[in-house]
Amino acid sequence: MSLHDFEVRLYTGPNCHLCEQAKAVLYPLLTERGLRLVEVNIQTDAELQEKYGVRIPVVALANGEEKGWPFTAAQIGRLLEV
Numbered sequence: 001m002s003l004h005d006f007e008v009r010l011y012t013g014p015n016c017h018l019c020e021q022a023k024a025v026l027y028p029l030l031t032e033r034g035l036r037l038v039e040v041n042i043q044t045d046a047e048l049q050e051k052y053g054v055r056i057p058v059v060a061l062a063n064g065e066e067k068g069w070p071f072t073a074a075q076i077g078r079l080l081e082v
Helices: 017-033 046-052 073-081
Strands: 007-012 036-041 058-060 066-068
Touching (some): 007 017, 017 036
Antiparallel strands (some): 007 058, 058 066
16 A cells, blocks of 8 residues: 555635535544545646636545545545445
8 A cells, every 4th residue: 555545635726615614524534544635726737727627625535536525424435435
């Protein structure tokens, strides 16, 4: 396993209130599982803006699975079990 297997990415943007809600859902779940949340602001990357611009916040796992907002802790928990 690599270090990246223990992290979950959250694609975010500036002044994103949905991103704040997403983090509130994710932090307790990830802490419980010993995982780290890595926030990626799409504003500084044109390719990420193109891919995620209207979809943020988006959770991305090391295995390539993604889940856009809205999501629940239970939904993310199921993705992590795959």
